[in-house]
Amino acid sequence: MANQRAKYDDDTIFSILDEALFCTISYAENNVPVSIPQSFVRIGNHVYLHGSVGSHFMRTITDGRTVCISVMLADELVIAKTAFHHSVNYRSVVIYAKGEVIEDDELKYEAFKELTEKMVPNSWDYLKPMNKKEMAKTTGIRFSLEEAGAKVRQGPPSHEEDEMDLPIWTGLIPIKPVRHAPIPDEHGVKVELPIHLKF
Numbered sequence: 001m002a003n004q005r006a007k008y009d010d011d012t013i014f015s016i017l018d019e020a021l022f023c024t025i026s027y028a029e030n031n032v033p034v035s036i037p038q039s040f041v042r043i044g045n046h047v048y049l050h051g052s053v054g055s056h057f058m059r060t061i062t063d064g065r066t067v068c069i070s071v072m073l074a075d076e077l078v079i080a081k082t083a084f085h086h087s088v089n090y091r092s093v094v095i096y097a098k099g100e101v102i103e104d105d106e107l108k109y110e111a112f113k114e115l116t117e118k119m120v121p122n123s124w125d126y127l128k129p130m131n132k133k134e135m136a137k138t139t140g141i142r143f144s145l146e147e148a149g150a151k152v153r154q155g156p157p158s159h160e161e162d163e164m165d166l167p168i169w170t171g172l173i174p175i176k177p178v179r180h181a182p183i184p185d186e187h188g189v190k191v192e193l194p195i196h197l198k199f
Contacts, residue, residue, distance in 0.1 A: 007150040016091045016150055017042040020071040021119060025049075027067040029060060040069075041115040046142040047095065048102075048111040058139045062099040069095040069143060077173040080157035081166050089154050089172065096147040102140035111140050122196035 007013070017040075026035040036057055040047050047069065051058040061067050071093045078087035102108045109130070116124050157170050182188075182197045 005151045005153050007152055008148075012091075012150045012152065013093055013145065013148050014042060016071060016073060016093045017047060017145075018118075019091075020073055020093075023047070023069050023071045025061060025067055025069050027061060027065055039115065039119060041111065041118045042145075043111060043114055043142075045145045047145065048115065049099075049141045049143075050112060050115065050138050051141075053137055053139045055139070058141065062101050062139075062141055064098060066096055066098055067143070069097065074175055075154070077175055078153075078155075078157045079170055079173060081159055081163045081168040081170055085158045085160075087153065087157065091150065091152045091154075093148060093150045095143060095145060097143035097145070099141045099143055102142055105135065108135065108138075108140040111142070112138070120196070126194055126196060 021039060022037055023040045024035050024037050026033065028034070038049050038051075040049050042048075049058075073091045074088055075091065076089040078089055080086050102111060112130060112135075113124050116127070156172070159170070179199050181199060182193060184191075184193070
């Protein structure tokens, strides 16, 4: 069953990465495992991250070591007749790659724009433009998707033959995240909510 869930085609991998807002980056430092959650965006055959130029984390993941980047989208809780057969319908991607600092300013700018648009669609042109000082304070890093694989579980619960007639409810409970109405801060209340934030 586990092997049937493995997927290596670009369409599956890209679609999961494009839908997910966050990933977890894992690596070893001084023989201690470290995992850091991070926002990201996919552009072509790479995923892109950003962070402060002074960040120890950002320097560490670009020092030549291989890191593991994982993403999971949980779609439904799978409810069976026994706890043993309970499961989760999910889509996940795992990537093994080395971080590469983005030196090209145009590519760096594009990565920031794409990440912003992914997190808050149609917001880039509405916001105050990113300036050179802000760009200089931010590190952009990319990772190749050459060593990436997906695992997907979709479908109804499994049942044993002797469980079929048990009067126990079975099925799926959707658990997909939902964006709710924006909540303004003290400055936001003074400005009309822009169209791109009206869900």
